[in-house]
Amino acid sequence: MCKEGINSQVQPVVVEDKSSFFERVFEVVRQVPYGRVTNYGAIAKFLGTGKSARLVGWAMNASHSAMPPVPAHRVVNRKGLLSGKMHFAYPEHMQELLEEEGIRVVNDQVADFKELLWDPLVEIGLED
DNA sequence: CGATTGACGTACG
DNA sequence: TCGTACGCCAATC
Numbered sequence: 001m002c003k004e005g006i007n008s009q010v011q012p013v014v015v016e017d018k019s020s021f022f023e024r025v026f027e028v029v030r031q032v033p034y035g036r037v038t039n040y041g042a043i044a045k046f047l048g049t050g051k052s053a054r055l056v057g058w059a060m061n062a063s064h065s066a067m068p069p070v071p072a073h074r075v076v077n078r079k080g081l082l083s084g085k086m087h088f089a090y091p092e093h094m095q096e097l098l099e100e101e102g103i104r105v106v107n108d109q110v111a112d113f114k115e116l117l118w119d120p121l122v123e124i125g126l127e128d
Numbered sequence: 129c130g131a132t133t134g135a136c137g138t139a140c141g
Numbered sequence: 142t143c144g145t146a147c148g149c150c151a152a153t154c
Binding site for chain 1: 134135136137138
């Protein structure tokens with residue numbers, strides 16, 4: 001009799017742990033303003049992980065499933081190099097997105113990267 | 129369960 | 142400035 005009705009079937013709710021490192025990375029990246037870029041180390045350090053910048057990159061790997069979408073194209077390495085362009089739909093996609101925002105990319109590297117760099121530790125850190 | 133890899137960064141020479 | 146070595150944590154083999 002424990003046989004419940006059809007509508008009694010339990011549906012596995014796919015709830016992502018917001019406590020996960022990835023979610024935090026997604027949030028920070030989503031805070032990156034238009035026409036600006038950030039680097040993995042800044043995000044990692046902002047989250048308190050510090051040297052685990054690699055995890056940020058790994059988190060971006062899952063960013064394709066993140067909702068809302070994460071502007072991963074605004075995230076580059078500390079050299080301003082489009083290290084993750086290979087993981088986009090196509091390598092040129094990342095550069096196109098950046099140029100679309102007015103960011104000039106030369107030799108797979110962000111021009112004036114230092115000026116366009118948006119550091120959450122500085123921007124958000126002082127705000128919040 | 130151990131070894132390897134990875135969209136990185138820092139330290140050292 | 143450049144190349145090498147190491148750490149970091151999670152996923153994959």
